[in-house]
Amino acid sequence: MQGLCVVSAIPGAHRGHDRTMSNGNSFxxxxxxxxxxxxxxxxxxxxxxxxxxxxxxxxxxxxxxEIARVDTDHDSPHFDQLHRRDQPKKDVDWSYGEAIERLTENWRAYAETYEENHG
Structure with a gap:
C-alpha cells in the first residue's frame, strides 16, 4: 500500500503489546x-x-x-474491501472516528469473507 497506510510494510508491528508507532497505532x-x-x-x-x-x-x-481498509489516499474517504474476491473500492462519508468504529465492529465479518475468498 502506498501513502498513508503503511502497516503492511511493518512486519511484527503489533508483537507483544498494543502499541503506538511513529506513524499510527495498532491494537x-x-x-x-x-x-x-x-x-x-x-x-x-x-x-x-x-x-x-x-x-x-x-x-x-x-x-x-490487510483485509479491510478505509483511507483518504485518493482525496476522499473510501473503503477498500480487500476481503472480497473483486476487492472493490467504495466511496464512504466516514470520519476518522467512524472508520475506526465500523472496522472494529465488523472485523470478524471481513475476516470470514476473506477466508472464504482468499483461503
Missing part, C-alpha cells in the same frame, strides 16, 4: 480461526486525512495481510 482485536487480527489507525495532521485497516500477520511470511 489487537481478537483471534479468529487461528489468526490474531489487529486494527491499525493513523490520523495525519492535515485535516481529514487518515487511514484505518484490519490485518493479520501471516505466520509463513511474517508479513501483515
Amino acid at each position: 489487537a482485536l481478537a483471534s479468529y480461526r487461528g489468526r490474531e487480527y489487529y486494527l491499525f489507525h493513523f490520523d495525519k495532521p492535515d485535516p481529514g486525512e487518515f487511514c484505518v485497516n484490519v490485518y493479520y500477520e501471516d505466520p509463513d511470511t511474517e508479513e501483515n495481510v
Whole structure:
C-alpha cells in the first residue's frame, strides 16, 4: 500500500503489546480461526486525512495481510474491501472516528469473507 497506510510494510508491528508507532497505532482485536487480527489507525495532521485497516500477520511470511481498509489516499474517504474476491473500492462519508468504529465492529465479518475468498 502506498501513502498513508503503511502497516503492511511493518512486519511484527503489533508483537507483544498494543502499541503506538511513529506513524499510527495498532491494537489487537481478537483471534479468529487461528489468526490474531489487529486494527491499525493513523490520523495525519492535515485535516481529514487518515487511514484505518484490519490485518493479520501471516505466520509463513511474517508479513501483515490487510483485509479491510478505509483511507483518504485518493482525496476522499473510501473503503477498500480487500476481503472480497473483486476487492472493490467504495466511496464512504466516514470520519476518522467512524472508520475506526465500523472496522472494529465488523472485523470478524471481513475476516470470514476473506477466508472464504482468499483461503
